[in-house]
Amino acid sequence: MSLLEIRNLQLEFGEPQHSVCALDGVSLSLEAGETLCLVGESGSGKSVTALSIARLLPSPPARYRRGEILLNGQDVLKMSASELRAIRGGVVSYIFQEPGTALNPVQRVGSQIKEALKLHRPDAATDQEVLRLLKTVRIPAPEARMRSYAHELSGGMQQRVMIAMALASHPRLLVADEPTTALDVTIQAQIIELLRELKQQFSMAILLITHNLGIAAELADRAAVMYAGQIVESGPAVELLRDPLHPYTKALIGSVPGLASEALRLKTIPGSVPRLGAWPAGCRFHPRCPQAQIPCSQQDFELLQALPGRGVRCPFFRSTSLPSLSV
C-alpha cells in the first residue's frame, strides 16, 4: 500500500451554478520515504493538490466533485473533523513558501514548536526536545533562538524553524510548498542541503512543490508536471528531465537558461498560462503546443503509460533518446 494515493481528484471552487474547476482528474502516488516533486507554473493546481492532502482548503468554497485521497489507505475526503485533526501534523506536516507569515508573530518560536509537540507527542513536550529539534535543523545558538520571536529571525532561519515544527510530530509525509522561493540563492542552497539530509535521516516521504526545475532535479526521486489542473507527465525525475516526453515539459525545460549554455536565443512557449476557468477545450496545452494536431483541440487525452514508470498526457509524444514507440 502506498503512503499516499490520490485517485482522479476533481476540485471546484464557488457556487455549483458558476463554479471554477481547479483540479481535473489528478492522480498520483507516493511511497514511504520517497520524494515526489510537483512542478508547474502558477495556477496549474500544484498548491491546491498539496493542500487537499490534509483537507486544508476551506469548503465551501472548495468542493471535491470526484476522486479520493488515500493516506495510509484511508480516504481523507471521508474523514471526520477529529480524524482530520489527528492526521494534520500526525501523518502529514507542511512547510510553506513564506515562513514569515506562517509563524505566529506574538509567540516565541520555542513555544510554537512545543505546541506541536504537546499535540502529537505530549510526553516529549520539553525544552530539551525543542532544543534537539532546533539542532536537527542546524539553527546556530539554539538556546538563544528558542526565546526569539519570528521577526527577529531571517527568512532562512524562519524556514528552519518551520521545518523543526513540521518534524516535531514525526510525520510520515512532509509537504513542502515552494519552501525556498522566498529565499536568496545561497540560503536556498542551505535549505536544499538540509532537506536532503533530513530525508535520509528520518526516512520520511517528501512532496515538494516548486516551479524551479533545477530544485526538482536536485531533490526528487520522481517528478510530476502539472498544467492547467492536470498532471501532464510523470516519471523518475532524472529520466523525466533528461528526456521529457510531453511537449509542455519539453518547452518548459527548453525555456530555462542554464549556466554555461551556448544558446543565443531561448526557446519560448508562445502565449501565456491559461487562467483558471478559461481552460481551452481538448488538450489544455494545444493553443501553445508546437506539435498540436487536429484531434488536440477536440479530445481530452488520458495520462498514458508511455514507458515503464512514465506517464504522459499526449498521444503524439516523442522520445529523444528512445526509438519511437507505438502506444
Add this chain to the structure above:
Amino acid sequence: MSLQPLLEVRNLQVHFPVSRKLFKSNRQFVRAVDDVSFTIAPGETLGLVGESGCGKTTLGRAALKLVEPTGGRILLAGEEITAFKASRLRAVRRRLQIIFQDPYASLDPRMTIANIVGEALDIHRLTPTKLARRQRIERLLDDVGLDPSQLERYPHEFSGGQRQRIGIARALAVEPALIVCDEPISALDVSVQAQVINLLRDLQDQRGLAYLFIAHDLAVVEHISHRVMVMYLGKIVEAGEARIICRTPKHPYSQALVSAVPTLDPLARRKRIVLAGEVPSPIEPPGGCPFHPRCPLAEARCKTEPPALRQVAPDHWVSCHLVAD
C-alpha cells in the same frame, strides 16, 4: 576601451540614515552602495547580481538619480549629471529609462495602456498631433509584441508577461539609450520569462540599447549580459566578462553563488559550496573584507584589511586578498 562610455559611474555612494535612538549621539547609516564604479558602453548589457539587501536596486536607481547619491559622480556620455536638478534631469531622463520588477505594481491601474505609454510622449512633447501620438503608441505596442488594437484597455486586463511588455513599451517611448532593468522577469511565470528575455535582446539588436540588467538569477544574467558585476554588502566584489564571471569566478563569494544555482543535469552537477550564515547587516558591516565572516578561505588579514578591487586579467576585476594577480 576607446569608445566613450555611455554611462560612467565613479565612486558612487548611497548612505541612508537610520532613525536615531533616543539619547544616542552618533547617527548610523546603511551603506547601501559604497564606492562603486563602472561604465556601460553603448549597446552593451551590464549584468548586476547579488542577494537581496546587497544594494543592487539602490545602485540601479542611484545611477538614474531616482535615489539621490550621497557621494561620487555620474557621467552620461561624458557630461556630469550628478548635480542636475529637476528641469535639467528631465532632459537626461529621455535617455535613461527603467523597467521594474513587479508589473502589477508599476502600472497605474486607472490609466489605459495608451495613456501609460503616451504619458512620456506628452511630457517630452514628442508627438505634435493626436494622430501622430496614437500611431506612435500603436507602433510601440507592436514592437513589444502586443496587439495595438488593445490600447484602450486597462492593465488588469493583461497577464503578467503582457504587463511587463507594457512597461517595456513605456520605457521605449522616449527612445532612450540605456534602460535599467530591475529584476524584470522574477515576477513572471517560467514559460513567460524566456519571451521577455528574447524581447529585450531583440530590442537591443534593433535599437542599439544599453542595459543595466539587475537580477539574482545567475543563469539568466549570463545569458543576457556582456559583462557582469557581483555585489555584496554595497560593494562590487568581482566584475568582468560575463562568461568568465559566471563560469570561472575567482572571488569566493561569486564561486558560492555560481555553485548554489540548482542544475537540471545531475551528471553535470558541480560541487556545491554551501556558505555558512547569512548576509550581515549593512548598518555595521564587518571590518576588513565584508565577506570574511562567511568566507571558507578567510585568513587573518581578511578581518582587518579591506581588499581593493584589482585587475587580475584584461577584463576581470576581483576584490580579494587571496586571488593572485
